[in-house]
Amino acid sequence: MLSAELRDTARPRPAARPPESARTLDGLFTRAARRQPRAVVVREGLHQLSYGKADVLSSQLATALLRTGVQLGDPVVVQCADHRQALVAHLAVLKAGGVCVPVPPDLPAGQTAAVAAVSGAGAVLCSLTTHDRWGHGGRFRRLALDDPELWKRIGARPLDRALPRSAPTEAAYLLTAAEGGLWRSGHLVDHRAWHLAMAARSAKAGPAGHTVTVADQPTGPATLSAMWWAFGSGSTLHVPPDGFVPAALGGVVAVCGTAEYPALLDALAAAPPFSPPRSVLLVGAPCPPALAARHTEVLPDTALRAEFAPGGSVLPWAVGVFAAGRDANGTGAPVVGPAPGVRLSVRDVLGDALRAGEVGEVCASGRTLPFDVIGDRAAGRPGAPLGSGFGGRWLPDGALEITGGPAPVVPGPRPYATTARTP
Structure with missing residues (x-):
């Protein structure tokens, strides 16, 4: 008969849960x-940065932030001139x-005060070129990351x-967006939601691969969406010096905003023969069917995944997928399905859910979405879903049609504009 010790050893044991630090975005990167400390994490033009170097520099910078008085949960503005600086700053x-x-x-320097008012930030990680925009009477503690003396x-x-x-359920990002030219609100996203959203994308679209190419500015939605997906796969974030060029695309995943993609397709259509990317990921506004049809015309062998992420939230609320080699319908309005882990609804001005065919605001809730909204779109019922500002309606087959938007921002409380954490 087995002894008690052997019986205990023979019992199947649950898989060890990773430590809390390993379930955060910075833990994922570490x-x-x-x-792979020597692997390239960011290749920007002729310059590159390794995973190991970025991890060390970010720990040094984090120590400096603590010494300047940054406390748990404090917002810190990141406005850097290149992607390598921005990565170290985020970490x-x-x-x-x-x-x-x-x-x-x-x-513009005149809008920094609006961002400061929405976020409540008191510290800025910036570049020498943007350092002076955050004067505001000495309110901000400013660190210019391209200043050699700072690193000494x-x-x-x-x-x-x-x-x-950091901790998984604590806020990682406050994603602000200009609405009507003004910076008046922002989405709060915790580490867990970002982890889950990127894992769900990889499960549906496959891992990022060796390289993810992006032509967005260092803190733009496409860059944020691309970088954490890439880092989860140990991939390289590639930033070509002149934006997307055919030579930089072959065999990689390209991430772009829906507003910028038409110009890229026009450039690719006029380019000499090249190796097309494995897939293209669009982030932000809904992808019009005409744009999907143009994609199929120019890149017939490249899959297209369009993630609807309104209000600068970056994390997808809904997804439209267009398989390689399949004709896309170029007429009508965008039709999407919910992103993994997201519950979509269409609601009227009182926050009540509408039936199929009735037009209202597209709303959503779920563990892979921001857990709160601050600023003009804040307030409302606890536990109510997020409002997108886009109109939509349910179709008879259960798909969601985006009919327009974003809607004008109405100052003051909106009963469906904020959400509590989903357990």
Whole structure:
């Protein structure tokens, strides 16, 4: 008869749960850096950065943030001139337990005050070219990441032993977006939601592959969507110096916004023969059927995945998939299905769900979405779904047709504009 010790050993044991730090975005990156420290994480033109170097630099920068007074949950603006700086900045904020507030490098100086008011940020990770935009009477603690003197100072200090301070259910990003030319609201996304959304994308579309190419600015929605998907696969984020060019596309996944994709397709149609990308991922506004048809005409052997992510939320609410080699219907309005883990609904102005054929606002809830909205679109019933600002209606076959939008922002409470965490 087996002894008690042997019986215990023979029993099947549940799989070990990864430590909490391994279930955060920065934890995901650190695991990849330990597996392949010399692998290239960002290739930007002629410049590149390795996983190991990015991990070390971000820990040094996170220590500097803690020394400047950044506390758990504090928002930190990131406005960097290149993708390598931006990656190190994002990792540092997350490791310090802060919340990243990505801002475009070309944001006019006059709008920085609006971003500051929405986010409540008191610290900025920037470049020398954007440093002076955040003066505001000395309110901001500013660190220019292309200043060699900064790295001399922080590189000489020992790393803070409290790092990393991130947690899966804590906010990782505050994603702000300009509405009507003004920065008035933002989506809060935790580490867990981002993890789940990227895992669901990989399960449906396959892993990112060796290289993900993007031609978006360093803190844009397409870049954010591409980078964390790439890092989860240990891939390289490739940023061509002159945007998307045929020579930079062959065999990779290309990520782009729906607004920029028509110009790219026109450029590809006029280019000499080239190796097409394995797939194209569009992020942001709904993909019009005419754009999908143009994609099929120019890149007939390339699959197209269009993720509807309104309001700068980056994480997909709904998805349209167009298989390679299949004709796309170029007429009508965009038709989508819910993204994995998302529950879609169409609601009237009172927040009540509408039946098939009735037009209202497209709303959503789920674990892979932002858990809260702040600013003009904030307030409302606890537990109510997020409002997209886009109109839509259910079709008889259960698909969702996007009929228009985004709708104008109405200041003040909206009964369906915010959501509580989904357990």
